[in-house]
Amino acid sequence: MVKILENKMIVPNICTITVFAPEIAGSVKAGQFAILRVDEDGERIPLTVSDWDAERGTITMVYVMVGKTTQKLATLTTNDTLATVVGPLGNPMEIDLFGKVICIGGCYGNASIYPIARALKEKGNRVTSIIEGRSSYMLYWQEKLKTVSDQLIVITRDGSQGKAGHIGNLKSILAAGTPPDRVIVNGCNYLMMRAAQETLPFKIKTIVSLNTLMIDGTGMCGVCRVTVNSSTKFACVDGPHFDAHEVDWDELAQRRKAYLSEEVQTLRSSMAQ
Amino acid sequence: MSLQITIDGRSLSVEKGQTLLQVARENGIDIPTLCDFPGLPSHGSCRMCVVEIEGRSNTPTACTTLAEDGMVVQTNSPIVQAQRIELLKLLLSEHTSSCLICTEKSHCDECMVTLRKAGVTTGCRSCSMDGACALQDLVERFGITEIGYPVRYRMLPVQKQDPFFDRDYNLCILCERCVRVCEENHFSSTLTLAGRGTDAIVSTAFGRTHIEAGCSFCGACVEVCPTGTLSEKTRKWDGKPEREVSTTCPLCSLGCQIDLLVKNDMVIGSLPAHASGSDMLCVKGRFGITELVNHPTRLGHPIAVNREGSLPVSWEQAIEAAAEKISSCAPGKYGMLISADCSNETLYVARKFVREAARSNHLRTSSTALYGDGLPVLQRLYGLAQPLSVLSEADIILCLGFDGTYAQSVVDVGLHRAKKHGAKLVTLNANEHSLSKAADEWLRPEPGEEADVIEMLVENTRMGEQQNRLSPIASQAQRVSDMLLKSRQAIILLGPAFLTHPDNLFLLKAVERLVAQTAAQLIILPDSANLAGAFRTGIITPATTAGLQDLEVLHLVGETVPPHLPDQPFILYQNIYPPRRDLPAGLILPAAAFTEEDGTFLDHAGRTRSIQRAVPAPGEALPSWQILCRIARKLGVAGFDYENAAQVRAEYETTGFTGADFAISVPGLLQPGLDVFQWVRREDHAYMGFPLGTLVAGFRRLYPE
Structure with a gap:
């Protein structure tokens, strides 16, 4: 049983959860994830560890309510417990002195990009962070990101803060200054795929952190299969970070929908919550 | 008295007492509206219907302005159009509107599949009303591409603690259609407008839950909501239905006419059949039906049960086994118990089946126990x-x-x-x-x-x-x-x-x-859907009780397995859900639900009401009367060759019945010692013998067992 220290919705439909997990907090690195279960017979969901405090033994994850389990998770509160939290899983993000790096986060990626930007910054890189959301009220962790970035650029769909539009803005950002040496993108498949399309003409190495369905997270089940550079990879043990220009995005999108009817079936209930 | 007015240059003759909006509509002049809804009194709160009237300095709302003789009205002048656009932008600034003006929205439909299931709506793509929203229509109509005002999200918690529908007032535009339909059309005051100014919100008194506030969950407020503020829990992620099928609600004897909403050959919702003059439903017909007919336990294939366990079998094997059991049964040792939830067609064929195919007098319904001595x-x-x-x-x-x-x-x-x-x-x-x-x-x-x-x-x-x-x-x-x-x-x-x-x-x-x-x-007003049909076919007759101990075959049609069967007869279990208790030995025969077959009921006043096949039955399930016909034909009995429900109905309608047919020698399923009264009583608010609370999650709160 893992104790919840805090669990709250920070912007519409996006929540942060902080749990007491000292083993994970003591060893996790930027870009790694944990798999949690809300209850013993519950679904297992992978969430990126977006912040941690090794001293206090806590890890913080950000999740979007998109199904039965995440909606159930959102009903829990301080001092409630999770059945299990397993981690750190997956490979850490490759951190080196690249020079100039653009870190892009959308949705839960506003948070999951934070430890990556922090590690890159600590390594001496010049870090530009870009976060995007539907509207100003969908953005969060901006202050945290500012502390680890040389520049923070905000994009909102409705133009209520920063640049108006979507990730299509990346083209003008790339064209404007010195081209970055690397671009890292965390967020929904669409954001990552579109960012990859924008960086391709500039031939900039682009890394994405895939958020496939997973069960065990240790390479046993194969649910997280992705095709990268024409070979099959497991996002959990071979990734989750891959070269965006080598990922088969169409297949990824299809696999994401594999259990859609079952996922909706569990939500088709008139029960009071 | 007739008045002369001019709208958009057209000279029109109108009745005194008509509003400008009514006049415009009657003459095919389209004025945009949001808070207006057919059958609700004019409200004038959204101000989308503002018009210009010659000689007046302001722009009044057409829905609240009565036509006056000589009026000259412009419904589409640059001034009113500009006002409408600014008013709409103000509404959008407090709505999750970013999808409406997103430059990449065309990609969303294919790419954001999983996000549609969002717990909290943050834009059109995760909204239950996507494609059916009044705001979307107006944004398109006015060609709005930017909002221009500072945006605000109220961060109100989404109210999910009531059964059947969620309430997300972050999406509310305060048109008060819900408040008005509840008060004016349903004589209930569950909803009201609380707070003022920017804090204004639709609420129950003191912010209680709908259950606490006395809501009957008729769902009228959900139906009139122009946005995704009020959303049906079971239908949030289905989008617009592909088609509607009018039929009759079988969950009580009222015979309310309903429109089944169908998508991908699945019933995703039910609404009052307005075209048939039905303007409201109760919670059962409005919110009970989708979970009932789509229940994951629905039977789709015949199953043979014996002491060793259960085994899937083909229909041919099942029908042959059923026929063999019935034909080898000693005279008078076959009995059928049939639910008054069944259609007239099934009741009629069942009656004929018992007499002519099974050659027995033992036909009863649990309703006999439910209605007892009276x-x-x-x-x-x-x-x-x-x-x-x-x-x-x-x-x-x-x-x-x-x-x-x-x-x-x-x-x-x-x-x-x-x-x-x-x-x-x-x-x-x-x-x-x-x-x-x-x-x-x-x-x-x-x-x-x-x-x-x-x-x-x-x-x-x-x-x-x-x-x-x-x-x-x-x-x-x-x-x-x-x-x-x-x-x-x-x-x-x-x-x-x-x-x-x-x-x-x-x-x-x-x-x-x-x-x-x-x-x-x-x-x-009985609960049983087709009690009148059961009376007409003579299936319900005053019961005398005799011993149950002699039955060799007990045939249950839409009834559950009675407790304490002393002799453990072979059970032919014909229903849409699996039995709640294990069968010692028998056959499980999957039947179609009312959404999957044609037929008729007699309502509380004895009027014929039709049900229509809207979707295919799960797996190989068949209408109950067809199952009986197949067994009868296997037994070699003539007269069971109906091609469709209409042929059954034609025969049923020309046959006279007397209850006396079955008044003799009743199997004593209903004798007091068997606690059957208890068994039946539990089935108030039931369908095919199953308490609604066990099938529809929301009913657990309303009908606790």
């Missing part, structure tokens, strides 16, 4: 049953054991309408119920003493004069009697609770006398 009187009373429409003729309505809180709430609305038009409302009920507050007189005896009060009314109306009354309820009964005597047209409404009351024999006899005494019209 059945003969109920059957007589059924000859007098009137439809609900007679309520409008009444000047006094006496409601006996009626409670519309979570069932038949449409009757409540009819009663309130009658009261509004001057009828006195009297209710007799031992407990708090839906009419407690609305009634002019609430006769509230101790539980079990209801019949005494009716006797008082009978006696008083017979004596016709004021007598000295000692107890409060007796003097109240006297007042009611006086009202009945003075009335022009009294109506007596018999609710489900009295029909199945343990004392129903005395109650119904007293009602019979009271009806005779007062020349009242009678409305009878």
Whole structure:
């Protein structure tokens, strides 16, 4: 049983959860994830560890309510417990002195990009962070990101803060200054795929952190299969970070929908919550 | 008197008292609206329908402005168009509007599949009303591409603690359609506008849950909501239906006409069939049906059960095994129990099947136990049953054991309408119920003493004069009697609770006398969908009880397995859900639900109501009457070659029945020692023998077992 220290919705439909997990907090690195279960017979969901405090033994994850389990998770509160939290899983993000790096986060990626930007910054890189959301009220962790970035650029769909539009803005950002040496993108498949399309003409190495369905997270089940550079990879043990220009995005999108009817079936209930 | 006005240069002749909006609509002039809704009084809150009137400096709303002689009106001038656009942008600035103006929205439909299931709506793609939203329509109509005002999200918690629908007031545009439909059309005041200015919000009084606030969950507010603020829990992620199929709700005897909403050959919702004149439903028909017919346990394939376990079999094997059991059964050792939830077609074929194929007299329904001793009187009373429409003729309505809180709430609305038009409302009920507050007189005896009060009314109306009354309820009964005597047209409404009351024999006899005494019209409202059909086919007859111990084959059609079967007969279990208790030995035969077959019911007033096949049945499930026909044909019995339900119906309609056919030698499924009364009682608010609370998650709160 893992104790919840805090669990709250920070912007519409996006929540942060902080749990007491000292083993994970003591060893996790930027870009790694944990798999949690809300209850013993519950679904297992992978969430990126977006912040941690090794001293206090806590890890913080950000999740979007998109199904039965995440909606159930959102009903829990301080001092409630999770059945299990397993981690750190997956490979850490490759951190080196690249020079100039653009870190892009959308949705839960506003948070999951934070430890990556922090590690890159600590390594001496010049870090530009870009976060995007539907509207100003969908953005969060901006202050945290500012502390680890040389520049923070905000994009909102409705133009209520920063640049108006979507990730299509990346083209003008790339064209404007010195081209970055690397671009890292965390967020929904669409954001990552579109960012990859924008960086391709500039031939900039682009890394994405895939958020496939997973069960065990240790390479046993194969649910997280992705095709990268024409070979099959497991996002959990071979990734989750891959070269965006080598990922088969169409297949990824299809696999994401594999259990859609079952996922909706569990939500088709008139029960009071 | 006729007036002359000019709208957009067209000279129009209009009736006095018409609003500009009405005139415009009648003449095909399209003025945009948001808060307006057919059947609701004009409100003027959204201001989308502003118009210019020559000689006036302001721009009034067309929905609240009456046409005046000589008026010259512009509905589409640059000024009103500009005002509408600014007003709409203001609404959008407090709505999750970013998808509406997103430059990449065309990609969303294919790419954001999983995000559609969002717990909290943050844009059109995760909204239950995507594609059916009034705001989307207007944004498109006005070609809005930017909002231009600072945006605001109120961060109000989404209200999910009630069953059936969620409420996300972050999406609300305060049109108050929900408040008005609840108050004006449903005589309920569950919703109100709380707070003022930027804090204004639709709410229940004191922010209670809808259950606490007395909501009957009729769903009218959800239907009129122009945005995704009110969303049906089970239909949030389905989007727009592909087609609608009109049919009849089978969850009580009212026979309400419903439109099934269908997508991908699945029933995703049900609404009142407005085109058939049905303008409301109760919680059962509005919110109960999708989970009921799409239940994950639905039977799709025949199963053979024996002591070793159960085995899937083909229909051919199942039919052959059933026929063999029936043909090898000793005479009189076959019995059928059939639910009064079945269609006339199934009841008719079942009756014929028992007599001609199984050659038995043993045909019964659990309704015989449910309605118990009072059945003969109920059957007589059924000859007098009137439809609900007679309520409008009444000047006094006496409601006996009626409670519309979570069932038949449409009757409540009819009663309130009658009261509004001057009828006195009297209710007799031992407990708090839906009419407690609305009634002019609430006769509230101790539980079990209801019949005494009716006797008082009978006696008083017979004596016709004021007598000295000692107890409060007796003097109240006297007042009611006086009202009945003075009335022009009294109506007596018999609710489900009295029909199945343990004392129903005395109650119904007293009602019979009271009806005779007062020349009242009678409305009878049983829970069972097709009780009238069961009476007509002679399946329900007053029961005498004989031993059950002799049955070798027990055939259950839409009935659950009775407890304590002493001899463990071979059970032919024909239903849409699997049995709740294990069968020792038998066959499980998957039947179609009412959404998957054609047929008819007789409603509470004996009128024929149709059901239509809207979707395919799961797997190989078949309409119940077809299963019976297949067994009969396998037995080599002629007369079971119907090609469709219409052929069955044609035969049924030309056949006369007498209950006496089955009055002899009844299998004693209903004898007191078997605790069967308990078994049946649990099935109030049930479908095919299964309590609704076990099938529909939201009903667990409303009908606790």
